[in-house]
Amino acid sequence: MKTKYDPTDWITHITRIREDKDQAAFAELFQYFAPRVKAFLMRSGADATLAEECTQEVMATLWQKAHLFDASRASVATWVFTIARNRKIDALRKQRRPEPEDLDWGPEDEPDQEDILSLQQESEQLGRAIAALPEKQRELIEKAYFGDLSHSEIAEQTGLPLGTIKSRIRLALDRLRHAMK
Amino acid sequence: MKMHNVKHHLTDQLLMAYSAGSLPEAFNLIVAAHVSMCDECRAQLASFDSVGGALLDGTDSEPVSQDCFAETMRLISSGALRPEKRSPARGDAASILPAPVREYVGGDVDKVKWKPIGMGVKQAILPTSKDATARLLYIPAGAAVPDHGHRGMELTLVLQGAFVDETDRFARGDIEIADEDLTHTPVADIGEDCICLAATDAPLRFNKLIPRIAQPFFRI
Structure with missing residues (x-):
C-alpha cells in the first residue's frame, strides 16, 4: 500500500526529531520507511529475521544522525536509502564501504531555502519519472x-x-x- | 586535498554500482578515491543516490513485526548501536593519498609498506575483501610498468605524477578503465615518480564481474 505524502513534510519530521527528540514524528517516519527498508533488505538477500534486525538499526541510525541530515543535499528518502545501503554492505556482504572525503561546505551553517526547495522538487520529479x-x-x-x-x-x-x-x-x-x- | 583538472572519469556504470552497493570492496575504494578528487563524478554519484532514494520511496513495502518500533526505541535508548562512521575528513593540501585510501594505509604515502616487484617498481596490496584486489603502485619517473597480467577489468587512478600509454596521458585524479582487450604499457612521466591506486577483479570473480563493470553500457 502506498501512501501519498509531501516530501518536504519528512524534512519537518527530521527537524522535530533533531530539535525536540519528537517520538511522534519518528513514529510516523518509521511507519512509512521501515517497511520499505525491510523490503529493500529482503530483496538484497536477507531473510526476514536479519532484515528486521537491520531495519531497526537503520531506523535507529536515522534518529541518532538526524543532526547530520542536510535537506539541500538529499531528500529524506535518498538519505534513508544511503543508510540502508551501507547497512546492507556491512551486514549482508560483510565488507567495509570506503566513503569519499567530505567536502568543505563553506562557512554557512543553514542550508539555503531555495536549494532545499529545488532539490526536493527534482526528487519528486525523479520519483514520478521512475514511476x-x-x-x-x-x-x-x-x-x-x-x-x-x-x-x-x-x-x-x-x-x-x-x-x-x-x-x-x-x-x-x-x-x-x-x-x- | 586540492581539486584537480580531471580529464578521465568513472563510467556511469561504475558510479551506479557504487551507489547501489554491488561492487567489491577494492572497486568501492577506487571509486571513493576518485570521487574525493573529482567534483563532477561526485555530483553524478549524488544523482545515482537519488535514483536509489526514489526507488526506495516507490517500492512495495514489507510489513514489519508489531514490536519492531518498540525494539528500535529500545536500541536507541540502550546506546548499543554501532556508530556508523562519518565520511573521512579531508586531508591537508599537501596529502597525496585521498582520505579513503589513507584509512587503508594508516596514514599518507610515508606509511605505505612497499614491496619491490622489479625494475624499480614497488607495490603495496591493501587489505580488502577477496573478491577483488586493490594495490598501490610506485613507478619511478620514466620507468615502464612491468606486465602485471590483468585479466578482466583493471582500474588505475593516478595519485601523484602521471603516466602515458598507447591510449592517452593520465595525470593526478585521472582514472583509466582497462578491460582485457587493452594491451598497454604504461610509462611514468619523466618529471616525477608516479603513484597509482589500481583495482583488479580477482580470477574467481572474473566471469561474474565482467558483464557488470567491464562494458560501458550507458551514459545518463
Missing part, C-alpha cells in the same frame, strides 16, 4: 539497485539475453534523463 517508466524497465533498474545482481545474473533470472537488458537499462536511464530536463 512512469514501462514496467519492465523499472523492474530492471530496481534489480540493479536492490537485487544486488549483476546484469548476467539478471539475465538468468528474467531469461532475457544480456544485450537486451543492457539496452533496456540504457533506455530507462535515457528516459529518466529526458524527464529531468
Whole structure:
C-alpha cells in the first residue's frame, strides 16, 4: 500500500526529531520507511529475521544522525536509502564501504531555502519519472539497485539475453534523463 | 586535498554500482578515491543516490513485526548501536593519498609498506575483501610498468605524477578503465615518480564481474 505524502513534510519530521527528540514524528517516519527498508533488505538477500534486525538499526541510525541530515543535499528518502545501503554492505556482504572525503561546505551553517526547495522538487520529479517508466524497465533498474545482481545474473533470472537488458537499462536511464530536463 | 583538472572519469556504470552497493570492496575504494578528487563524478554519484532514494520511496513495502518500533526505541535508548562512521575528513593540501585510501594505509604515502616487484617498481596490496584486489603502485619517473597480467577489468587512478600509454596521458585524479582487450604499457612521466591506486577483479570473480563493470553500457 502506498501512501501519498509531501516530501518536504519528512524534512519537518527530521527537524522535530533533531530539535525536540519528537517520538511522534519518528513514529510516523518509521511507519512509512521501515517497511520499505525491510523490503529493500529482503530483496538484497536477507531473510526476514536479519532484515528486521537491520531495519531497526537503520531506523535507529536515522534518529541518532538526524543532526547530520542536510535537506539541500538529499531528500529524506535518498538519505534513508544511503543508510540502508551501507547497512546492507556491512551486514549482508560483510565488507567495509570506503566513503569519499567530505567536502568543505563553506562557512554557512543553514542550508539555503531555495536549494532545499529545488532539490526536493527534482526528487519528486525523479520519483514520478521512475514511476512512469514501462514496467519492465523499472523492474530492471530496481534489480540493479536492490537485487544486488549483476546484469548476467539478471539475465538468468528474467531469461532475457544480456544485450537486451543492457539496452533496456540504457533506455530507462535515457528516459529518466529526458524527464529531468 | 586540492581539486584537480580531471580529464578521465568513472563510467556511469561504475558510479551506479557504487551507489547501489554491488561492487567489491577494492572497486568501492577506487571509486571513493576518485570521487574525493573529482567534483563532477561526485555530483553524478549524488544523482545515482537519488535514483536509489526514489526507488526506495516507490517500492512495495514489507510489513514489519508489531514490536519492531518498540525494539528500535529500545536500541536507541540502550546506546548499543554501532556508530556508523562519518565520511573521512579531508586531508591537508599537501596529502597525496585521498582520505579513503589513507584509512587503508594508516596514514599518507610515508606509511605505505612497499614491496619491490622489479625494475624499480614497488607495490603495496591493501587489505580488502577477496573478491577483488586493490594495490598501490610506485613507478619511478620514466620507468615502464612491468606486465602485471590483468585479466578482466583493471582500474588505475593516478595519485601523484602521471603516466602515458598507447591510449592517452593520465595525470593526478585521472582514472583509466582497462578491460582485457587493452594491451598497454604504461610509462611514468619523466618529471616525477608516479603513484597509482589500481583495482583488479580477482580470477574467481572474473566471469561474474565482467558483464557488470567491464562494458560501458550507458551514459545518463
